Amino acid sequence: MEAISKLRDVCDYAIANIKVVDPENERIFPGCVGVEGGKIAFVEEGLPEFGDKTVYDGGGLHLSPGFVDIHVHLREPGYEHKETIHTGTVAAASGGFTSVACMPNTSPAIDNKSVVDFILRKAKLSGFAKVYPVAAATVGREGERLTEIGRLVSAGAVAVSDDGAPVSTAQMVRRVLEYASRFDIPLIEHCEDPSTSAGGVMNEGFYSTKLGLPSVPAFSEELCLARDLIVLNAVKSKLHVAHVSTRGAVNRIREAKENGLPVTAETAPHYISLEEKDLETYDTNFRVNPPLRSAEDREAIIEGLKDGTLDCIASDHAPHAQEEKQVEFEYAPPGMIGLETTFSVVLTHLVEPRHLALPQALALITYKAAQALGIPGGTLRKGDAADLVLFDPTVTWIVSSDGFYSKSRNSPYIGRKLSGRVLHTILDGTPVVPSEAAL
Amino acid sequence: MTLGRNDLLGLEGMSAEEINLILDTADSFKEISERPVKKVPALRGKTVVNLFFEPSTRTRTSFELAEKRLSADTVNISASTSSVKKGETLRDTAENIQAMKIDLIVMRHSAAGAPHFLAGLLDAAVVNAGDGCHEHPTQGLLDIFTLREKLGDLRGKRIVIVGDVAHSRVARSDVFGLTTLGAEVVLCAPPTMIPRDIERFGVQVETNLKRAIEGADAINVLRIQLERQKVNLFPSSLEYNEVYGITAESLAWATPECLIMHPGPMNRGVEISQEVADSDRAVILDQVTNGVAVRMAVLYLICGVGQKEGLIEEEVQSAPEENREAV
Numbered sequence: 001m002e003a004i005s006k007l008r009d010v011c012d013y014a015i016a017n018i019k020v021v022d023p024e025n026e027r028i029f030p031g032c033v034g035v036e037g038g039k040i041a042f043v044e045e046g047l048p049e050f051g052d053k054t055v056y057d058g059g060g061l062h063l064s065p066g067f068v069d070i071h072v073h074l075r076e077p078g079y080e081h082k083e084t085i086h087t088g089t090v091a092a093a094s095g096g097f098t099s100v101a102c103m104p105n106t107s108p109a110i111d112n113k114s115v116v117d118f119i120l121r122k123a124k125l126s127g128f129a130k131v132y133p134v135a136a137a138t139v140g141r142e143g144e145r146l147t148e149i150g151r152l153v154s155a156g157a158v159a160v161s162d163d164g165a166p167v168s169t170a171q172m173v174r175r176v177l178e179y180a181s182r183f184d185i186p187l188i189e190h191c192e193d194p195s196t197s198a199g200g201v202m203n204e205g206f207y208s209t210k211l212g213l214p215s216v217p218a219f220s221e222e223l224c225l226a227r228d229l230i231v232l233n234a235v236k237s238k239l240h241v242a243h244v245s246t247r248g249a250v251n252r253i254r255e256a257k258e259n260g261l262p263v264t265a266e267t268a269p270h271y272i273s274l275e276e277k278d279l280e281t282y283d284t285n286f287r288v289n290p291p292l293r294s295a296e297d298r299e300a301i302i303e304g305l306k307d308g309t310l311d312c313i314a315s316d317h318a319p320h321a322q323e324e325k326q327v328e329f330e331y332a333p334p335g336m337i338g339l340e341t342t343f344s345v346v347l348t349h350l351v352e353p354r355h356l357a358l359p360q361a362l363a364l365i366t367y368k369a370a371q372a373l374g375i376p377g378g379t380l381r382k383g384d385a386a387d388l389v390l391f392d393p394t395v396t397w398i399v400s401s402d403g404f405y406s407k408s409r410n411s412p413y414i415g416r417k418l419s420g421r422v423l424h425t426i427l428d429g430t431p432v433v434p435s436e437a438a439l
Numbered sequence: 440m441t442l443g444r445n446d447l448l449g450l451e452g453m454s455a456e457e458i459n460l461i462l463d464t465a466d467s468f469k470e471i472s473e474r475p476v477k478k479v480p481a482l483r484g485k486t487v488v489n490l491f492f493e494p495s496t497r498t499r500t501s502f503e504l505a506e507k508r509l510s511a512d513t514v515n516i517s518a519s520t521s522s523v524k525k526g527e528t529l530r531d532t533a534e535n536i537q538a539m540k541i542d543l544i545v546m547r548h549s550a551a552g553a554p555h556f557l558a559g560l561l562d563a564a565v566v567n568a569g570d571g572c573h574e575h576p577t578q579g580l581l582d583i584f585t586l587r588e589k590l591g592d593l594r595g596k597r598i599v600i601v602g603d604v605a606h607s608r609v610a611r612s613d614v615f616g617l618t619t620l621g622a623e624v625v626l627c628a629p630p631t632m633i634p635r636d637i638e639r640f641g642v643q644v645e646t647n648l649k650r651a652i653e654g655a656d657a658i659n660v661l662r663i664q665l666e667r668q669k670v671n672l673f674p675s676s677l678e679y680n681e682v683y684g685i686t687a688e689s690l691a692w693a694t695p696e697c698l699i700m701h702p703g704p705m706n707r708g709v710e711i712s713q714e715v716a717d718s719d720r721a722v723i724l725d726q727v728t729n730g731v732a733v734r735m736a737v738l739y740l741i742c743g744v745g746q747k748e749g750l751i752e753e754e755v756q757s758a759p760e761e762n763r764e765a766v
Contacts, residue, residue, distance in 0.1 A: 206636035210451070212551040212573025212611060215635075282552030326530055328550035330571070 011041040012429070014050055018058030018390070023065065023363035024379045033063060035386040038428035043380045058390060061423060064362050066098025066387030067343060068369040068377045071242055071266060071314035073335070074131070077118065078107025083319040083407045085119060088339070089128035091406035093432045095340040096422035098387035099370065099377040100129055104136040105164040111136035111147045116155040128432050132158040132375050137176045137187060143168025146179055153183045158375050161188035163242060166224050173228055177237035186238035186264070186373065191249065192290065193223035201330045203291045207276040213330060218297065221290055222248035229256050232263060240372055241265040243316050245290040247300035254309040264372040265309070268316040269338055269345035271301045274412060284325045284332035285412045302355055305364060312369035315342045319408030337406050341413050347393055347420035358393065386429040395421040442740040446558045446565040449574035450615040458616055462584050464736035465729070471508055472731055481739055482511035486541040489515045492548040497703055497727070498568050502545050505734035529553060530560055537561050543742060564741045572606045577737055578702055579612025581730040582659060583620065585722055588729070589698055590656055594621035599651050601627045601683060602661025602710060603672065605634040609702045610661060614640050627651035629683065631672040648683055649692045657698035660685045663710045676709045686712040698722050
């Protein structure tokens with residue numbers, strides 16, 4: 001009773017009658033969470049007395065740390081017809097994400113301090129999610145000159161990447177890794193060997209033969225990764241591999257980790273849930289880079305998530321306007337939105353088939369994702385920002401094109417049934433997504 | 440028996456019954472082109488648009504003649520290759536054409552899947568006249584029609600396709616159609632021109648020309664795109680001719696009865712020698728003649744006018760008289 005009377009003095013409000021999912025400690029338990037000054041005051045088991053404190057009834061929902069997505073394209077500045085920092089962060093909040101890292105392939109690229117400032121200011125004005133800019137590794141993402149990594153980091157960039165394409169040459173990878181190590185930030189690599197991928201729009205194999213579409217071999221990803229790992233072995237710095245899609249890449253990362261290389265890696269929800277055969281209708285919403293791969297690759301990715309070779313899942317949320325996607329398959333830009341479906345895809349394709357238990361699965365989109373990038377978030381420790389998400393894992397829903405908060409609609413899951421729905425997202429102690437259910 | 444589809448996008452997934460229905464219909468149409476008055480009223484009042492995003496003489500002319508011999512009203516549109524470059528999307532182009540109340544679009548496009556995209560958007564029927572490296576179903580059908588005409592039942596017949604299978608829509612349609620009809624299909628090309636996992640379609644791959652054509656009942660010789668040299672799929676036309684060319688010398692490995700086909704246009708002296716192209720065993724011009732009949736059958740069946748049992752024979756037989764009155 002003493003513990004409980006302490007609790008009620010230290011919070012502005014509490015949420016009780018919830019199942020707390022604590023990914024970091026791999027636990028689920030019935031309990032409550034107290035919030036004080038926008039931070040977590042306590043996370044406790046059971047249902048204590050709160051006296052006159054405001055207590056919200058969680059209605060038996062699950063509560064987890066807010067999700068962390070370390071690979072999204074917010075498209076602003078330059079492509080505001082696809083997404084803006086505002087619409088993208090509203091989509092993030094709607095999908096349960098309280099922190100997102102945005103990629104630098106904007107126009108202009110995030111290759112100078114003023115673009116970082118702009119993004120952070122816009123994100124703060126919107127207030128729907130924390131935004132961590134990833135700066136370009138080279139000026140204009142052109143692979144010729146290093147960006148001012150020091151100035152970018154002091155402005156708030158958390159990593160560098162030429163995402164959309166790999167860093168141009170082995171020598172440039174070396175320079176970026178060397179230089180970035182001084183600031184203790186990772187290089188995020190989009191692994192693709194351009195000489196073998198040029199012109200390709202889908203994975204090379206039976207289905208590309210069947211559909212007659214220009215293809216990219218799986219080894220293109222592995223080739224580029226091998227180059228990067230060889231450089232990493234010589235230059236001890238941090239490398240994070242983006243959107244891993246092939247068995248070969250999973251094997252190389254596993255081996256590199258066994259050899260103690262400082263490498264982390266993410267995959268995307270579509271590589272655990274979709275395959276190249278989904279392209280049979282030539283639906284451009286399934287065009288993505290790297291392309292959807294084979295069933296064997298998908299199995300290897302899931303295996304890599306289970307054994308920790310792959311550290312986390314990031315959506316690679318890549319919005320494109322409908323008119324850009326409603327064209328011939330090979331003319332459509334690659335990319336799919338994901339912020340509003342990632343959580344449900346993780347539940348449907350990792351938890352339901354019992355590949356991972358719920359806390360371990362949510363670890364992939366909470367603290368492990370944050371750790372890979374060295375950003376805060378994803379934990380339920382006392383004093384952490386009260387970034388929380390309440391969800392119902394039992395609800396199933398059909399993804400509908402008019403149900404998105406994102407400005408774009410290019411989801412491959414439209415019409416598909418997914419499990420688990422985010423009902424409330426709380427950022428620094430404040431609910432950020434309007435919902436019919438009163439919190 | 441009716442064609443269980445509103446569009447003809449490819450031969451993949453088409454049943455043997457459907458293929459045979461088209462071929463049998465083509466059989467009865469073939470004779471029309473032999474008449475002094477080469478016209479039947481089967482598609483009178485129907486409007487067909489030939490929408491070609493790639494240059495084509497043979498296929499477009501063949502479709503146009505087929506349409507005219509069936510009395511359809513036809514319009515030809517030659518558009519630039521890429522809708523992106525053109526500034527108007529394929530969707531807008533197609534919807535504009537449809538707004539003019541047309542019944543059928545015949546489309547050639549450099550992007551695989553473009554006709555599938557179109558078929559999903561439009562009420563008008565879509566016939567694929569070649570999409571990228573995917574399918575060219577009427578070419579496949581006319582190849583099969585010609586083979587059936589010359590060889591009879593294709594079950595167990597060894598049909599060899601020689602050339603750049605990886606980039607050939609003709610090869611794919613042939614493979615899908617011929618395997619459905621039970622033929623033994625052998626693909627022969629340099630390994631750089633064999634697409635991944637093609638064996639899974641029930642075909643054999645043989646990169647050695649001699650072994651491929653031994654015992655062949657027919658060889659379909661694909662056109663070599665000379666620009667493929669630039670991406671190193673083969674080193675030179677001279678070498679291609681020496682290793683894969685269908686010449687009098689290489690044909691010594693095949694039986695004297697073996698038929699020679701080519702979808703055209705030919706690179707004489709590269710994939711096929713002058714001597715072979717002009718020989719008696721070459722059925723290349725029969726393919727062209729049959730192409731018109733096959734396309735007439737496809738248009739007729741797709742336009743739905745042949746949906747009632749027996750109507751085909753009726754119309755074809757009664758046609759000459761009607762026409763004489765009409766002309």
